[in-house]
Amino acid sequence: MTVPDSPAALAALAAIAAALGTNGGIGGATLLVPALVALGMAPVDAAPLGLVAVGGSSLAAASRQLRNNLVHHRLGVSIELPASAGAVVGALLSVGLPDRLLAGVLAGAALVGAVSGLTRTGVRNQPEAAFSGDSGGEWPGTLGGSYELDGAAVPYHARRLAPGLVASSVAGLVAGLSGVGGGFLKTPTLSELMHVPVRVAAATTSFTLGITATAGLAVFAGQGRIDADPAAAVLVGALAGGALGAVVQGRISPPVARRVAASLLVLVAVVVALRAWW
């Protein structure tokens, strides 16, 4: 019995991937899908399992992230509209794409995300005394809000919406094609391109990844590509790992979260490249 065939091993692998992925804001499947493929599972079978893991880890983290007022729903749905469209198109096209082409796109995008996260130091958005009575969260009718950092309110406002929407559609396309969720593109898009604080970016990305997963799974279900039995094992691991990742996420500083996410992205790029060309 190989690892992809063993329910216990599948659950353990999904738990580790979800804990790391949620903590870094890159989703539960960014590490899981390449690992499954490296262990011998066909990409066409690994992609639906990846999106099940993405949905599971997003669900596991949702409650805590809502209570922490870290999710910006208006920003999330704004970037998710093109992402869902991309996910549907990607899932429809995924049957006939060469593996090496997809691997090159994945590895390149992951490295770009890692470099963008590592080239900036410090916290961009600083606490402001004028917002001391703000409980945190999104401001109705806007793409702005505030979040709590070291007991103080930090205001922010998303910038560069148009390029953010384009990048999000690419993330959705990659998610539909490969099943990796696309969080490793969305979180850097929100934090580096749109200047959203990284903790808000990670939580908002986690919210949107659940929707992306649903969009892709709807197409995969129609194609008859979802095997519910291994998916249940992946769900067990993804839910446990996602909950653990969310607990850690609220307790680490933004620069640390960025470095963790960037390190994970480099790891993903290496794994994907090795899989394609080794």
Added chain:
Amino acid sequence: MVSNDPRQGRFETAARLLRAAAVATGVLAATAVVLPEPVDHTLAVVAVAVVALVPVVRLTWLGIRWIRRGDRTFAWIPFAILAVISVGLVVTAA
């Protein structure tokens, strides 16, 4: 941070429901892994279905909430996403 913001705790009910959904999904999936056929397969299908449907419910809830509050800038977006997902289903089924 001491807050007198009336928005504090506004997502408490949603947070509780999402936690309940996560626990229910976990129980369903874990039971599916340990039980014999054919019960395991049925529970696995239900668990995957719950994961896929929670974002649909959440989007619907957000859209209705923003319509009630007059947030016209954003209220249409959740329904547009649901339309995109529906198109994917229809195209695949066709």
